[in-house]
Amino acid sequence: MNLVQIGGEIHSKRVQAGLLQEHVAKFAGLSRVTINQLENGTLKDLGYTKLKAVMDVLGLDMETVQPSGMKSALAVAARSISTSYRDIVTPDMLSMMLRSGVAPEQFHPHLMALLDETPLPVVVKAVSEAATPEVPTKKIMKNLSLWAKQWKVCRAVW
Structure with a gap:
């Protein structure tokens, strides 16, 4: 290629x-x-x-230019951001928070971990999985950006 x-x-x-x-x-x-x-x-x-x-x-491979084998980025992200906390975020909860832009206070640290520590390809795919015709990817990315500013996350991409 x-x-x-x-x-x-x-x-x-x-x-x-x-x-x-x-x-x-x-x-x-x-x-x-x-x-x-x-x-x-x-x-x-x-x-x-x-x-x-x-x-x-974008989850593309240099050799084959095919999507990576990750089945559900929402599941991977939810599991990853829940690792260090007592309260668990499920994939459905994460999807709803991403779409609505509303995060219950007990999940702020989880979402900060998503913004600061979760690999960007996982975040991008999770956003894509959470998007709907009513709440497109662009709106979810805006929610992430607002959270990043509000919580002053370290990763500069937001």
Whole structure:
């Protein structure tokens, strides 16, 4: 596969996940212009590390350009953020909190762990799984951004 073909796969996966170029760029540590040029096939060269960062965010593999084997990112994220706490967040609870933007106070630490510590590909896929026609991915990403600002999380991508 060449860079133009990979860019097309990245575009398809990003749109399927309901993410903006700006989100992918932030998560991968690149500029939106670079993501745009990659997707449109006008980027002449992109180093392995940068390309892998973009593909990792979207759950794509460098060798096959196929989705990773993660079945339910909501389940993975819910289990991950509940590990250190007495109160457990279920995948359904996490999905509802992501869509509504409302987080009961006892789950603020859990959501801070999601924003600060959960691998970005898991967060991106969980957001995609939680999205509905009524609450699209863009709205959920806005909720995450608002929480990150409100709770002053350390990860700079929000």
